[in-house]
Amino acid sequence: MHNFEKRRDRYNAFASFxxxxxxxxxxxxxxxxxxxxxxxxxxxFHFFLYHVLHALEGIDNFMYRVHQGEVIKIQDFWASYTVINQDQNLNFARFEMTADLKEFVARSVEAKRVAEASTGIINTSEALSEYDQRRNIHITCMPWLKLASIEHPIYKHKDYDIPSLAWGRFSDQRDDSKLAMTMSVQAHHGFVDGYHIHLLAEAIAARIAQTMAA
Structure with a gap:
């Protein structure tokens, strides 16, 4: 929490908003x-999700949460994202993170299959402890659209502390080596500045490049 103490005054300022x-x-x-x-x-999709989530994990500012009135740093989080089920309704896939890429993809594909097959909504936070509810990242992908922006549903704006990320279809290929897409990142401004979102974007690209070069 040493890094957080350097910006506690910023957190206090934005927490009053x-x-x-x-x-x-x-x-x-x-x-x-x-x-x-x-x-x-x-x-x-699952390959990209792997690098997005692990890039988030490597930046302290995306790991801060408010638990029982105190700022904490979570050590890990669920891998989760939205899917469309057989009735064309939203559902949630969720699984345990792993550093192994192939195992991550296998878990993600299976979690997607389960969520798609369920007519009832699953993997909500109600059954989790208060602490485990904080161990989350909200992820959604809309592969049918060229995303421009998004506004996420929020139960209480003032208490919001979980980062939400979204992206649309992979549509803009610059050349044989580069791919571009629109990504949206939402987070508590007491924890995250635009600079940290820039660091996240750099980390995602760097992680992908490193995996492909290995």
């Missing part, structure tokens, strides 16, 4: 990873 959120939509440019995924039998 009725809506203490920063939400940026921006163009994310990453290495063109789809041929790599095809070569290695990896679904592109």
């Amino acid at each position: 009725e809506k203490p959120l920063v939400n940026l939509s921006f163009e994310l440019e990453v290495p063109e990873f789809r041929p790599y995924c095809k070569q290695h039998g990896l679904a592109p």
